[in-house]
Amino acid sequence: MFAENLKKYRKLSGFRQDDIAKIIGLDRSAYAYYESGKTEPSIDNLKKIAKMLGVDMNTLLGFDVPEPVLAVCNSEPNAYSVADGIQENDLGKCTSEERYLIACYRACENKSGIVQAVSEIYETEILE
Numbered sequence: 001m002f003a004e005n006l007k008k009y010r011k012l013s014g015f016r017q018d019d020i021a022k023i024i025g026l027d028r029s030a031y032a033y034y035e036s037g038k039t040e041p042s043i044d045n046l047k048k049i050a051k052m053l054g055v056d057m058n059t060l061l062g063f064d065v066p067e068p069v070l071a072v073c074n075s076e077p078n079a080y081s082v083a084d085g086i087q088e089n090d091l092g093k094c095t096s097e098e099r100y101l102i103a104c105y106r107a108c109e110n111k112s113g114i115v116q117a118v119s120e121i122y123e124t125e126i127l128e
Helices: 002-013 017-024 028-036 043-053 057-061 088-093 096-107 111-127
Strands: none
Touching: 002 028, 002 043, 002 057, 017 028, 017 043, 017 096, 043 057, 043 096, 096 111
16 A cells, blocks of 8 residues: 555656655665565655655555645745746656755755745845
């Protein structure tokens, strides 16, 4: 059940195997073993994968499987997003660097720090 859920939610989120493998520090073939059921991730890697996919670890493990509601961007009240209106399948249209940035953002705890850093870089580039 885990391997099937992992593959299902990865595809729904728009990430490729190599995107997830890069974030958790594996090569793609090692991650592919997770999806084929040959091996299972450590708890730490399971936590990272769940964050990246925007699902709970229990969902990946098959304990709690709600209808998937995944999207590239989560809309929060009063949050500004340059990517408003992106549909869940649009992540596949992103470059590997864009997918990597989104995956890093999802895996980090300090999301406001990331947003602030990117905003500062963006504003600096506009003023030049």
